[in-house]
Amino acid sequence: MGEMDKTYNDKNLAEEKVSSKEIFKGVLLHVFQDTVKLPNGNETLREYITHNGAVCIIPITDDGKVIMERQFRYPVRKVISEIPAGKLESKEEDPLEAAKRELMEETGYTADTWIDMGWYMGAPAYTDEGVKMFMAKGLKKGDRHLDDDEFLNVYTESLDTLFDLVMKGEIKDGKTIVAVLKAKYMLDNEK
């Protein structure tokens, strides 16, 4: 973690684990309930999910279009617009290798240039999931290889249009908002 260029007085904030209980280990979610000691000595419960982590990719064509996905997200019972993304297969998997795999499997594209866009934590109050973000450029189209039980539609949209949709609040997926806004700044500054 960074935030290095400022000195904080964080000494009064840390919580200590007293005990940890595994609540559920499912096919996706791994849920814990820990008892922790607060800075004032009181004890409380912290419930959270552990996760291998994930990657996401904003793939941008030479003419400024983004390869996007439409995907049904069961928790919200809606099809939403997102950039390509996927889970790490283990905590040790190299995020760049995972990003290349997910981009190829989901969209069929490979990329000549991969640019690190930093980490994204979607909900640090209750999950340790970090999502490593990449921009992919120099795209070449191949065939995608979805799993049999994976369903998503690929479409393209200009980065400028996506930026407008983000600013109007029409795109709500957090990692997609972050990737579009960061990419817009990065590419505008290249001009």
Place this chain on the structure above:
Amino acid sequence: MGEMDKTYNDKNLAEEKVSSKEIFKGVLLHVFQDTVKLPNGNETLREYITHNGAVCIIPITDDGKVIMERQFRYPVRKVISEIPAGKLESKEEDPLEAAKRELMEETGYTADTWIDMGWYMGAPAYTDEGVKMFMAKGLKKGDRHLDDDEFLNVYTESLDTLFDLVMKGEIKDGKTIVAVLKAKYMLDNEK
């Protein structure tokens, strides 16, 4: 949900609930494992968390500084920098009222002007949590009212510095990244 200015062919994507099982109802997390029917007729499991939703606020002073927080996030075992935020007390609570309450309780500030910045979904693959985002301006400082077992430090940082930290990847909390980038665009366009 928006994304209205494009017509998508989403008909092949929807999943149907077959059955739903409550796995865990804790003090924070409410976990379900549903059996769903996929578009190809196969069945699979979907595990997810339900959540009342939340609010976050980017409070900006007249001279362009943001009221920020340092807070220990147990799932990642770190103190991180975030904008003020809090949970809705029920799914029916008005997000603006919740935002005013959380800003006052956590930082002591009230605000004359509240600007809607849209919704943020941190991890729609496994939680239905939506976070309503606001910008607060015309700030007035009062006394904060933290709960006895709530610990966080308040500090101020210029929006321009936060923007640089976000672009360098030093700030990783998703809602904070989104709020800083959107606010920077909105305020730069006012100039």
